[in-house]
Amino acid sequence: MRAAELTMGRTFVVHFDHGDDFYTALAEFCIEHDVRQGFIPMFIAGMREVQLVGTCERLDNPDAPVWSAVHLENVEAIGAGTLAYDEESNVVLPHIHVSVGLKAHSATAHTSHLLGAKIQFLTEVYLVEVSAPSFIRTRQPAMYDVPLLTFGES
Template sequence: MSGSWSRPAASATSRLAVGRTLGVTFHHGEDFFEALSTFCRDNGVRQGYIPSFIGAFAEAEIVGACEKVADPDAPVWAKTYVTNVEAFGASTLPTTPPPVGYSRTSTSAPA
């Protein structure tokens, strides 16, 4: 190998205290965003993250980019419309638009 590689200096670390842990199940035919918004409102959730989810969607808009983005540190708001997919991913629930559902997911081929 040419060149040399050295491990970067250690990052600062701190203890992470996780707050409330909640779970929700959505039923076939429910509007995902409406049901999620109701769940968040009923449970006082103003922001958060979904460490993982698995589901099937009759239709969905998935946030992501197919091309290289100009600024990799900027949020990506471009979406792709898909139908009849299964998905596994993670999501954040930000306090700024869009209010819920900014998701980075991997999906299977249409069913």
């Protein structure tokens, strides 16, 4: 287990517009407001299309991460995640999970890691900046090279 006491920074509500790319809009917001790390306790969204981690194929190793995508259209979503800063590439690295309901299929739900999305009508994101400690994603070679959140110096 890892833990760190957080020093909070600013708190935002961000509205993504119809047709926006979710991750592009999030990156633009982070640049414009100089947000490098934090967490998204919740967002609500209408999405024209989403790509989630998933597969319908039999898994050779059920313990290994799945890297393929499932494409869904016309969904309502609720999600949350974290933002870590990568100094080497000078970008914010989001880690977002969502639950989405297919509107045309009795709101049948899917839950997974969000790979990409296009906004339909709106997305309202609540974002809390973390001032300290630093959030870093460190790849774990012994765990299929998955980048895990770690904490740097305060």
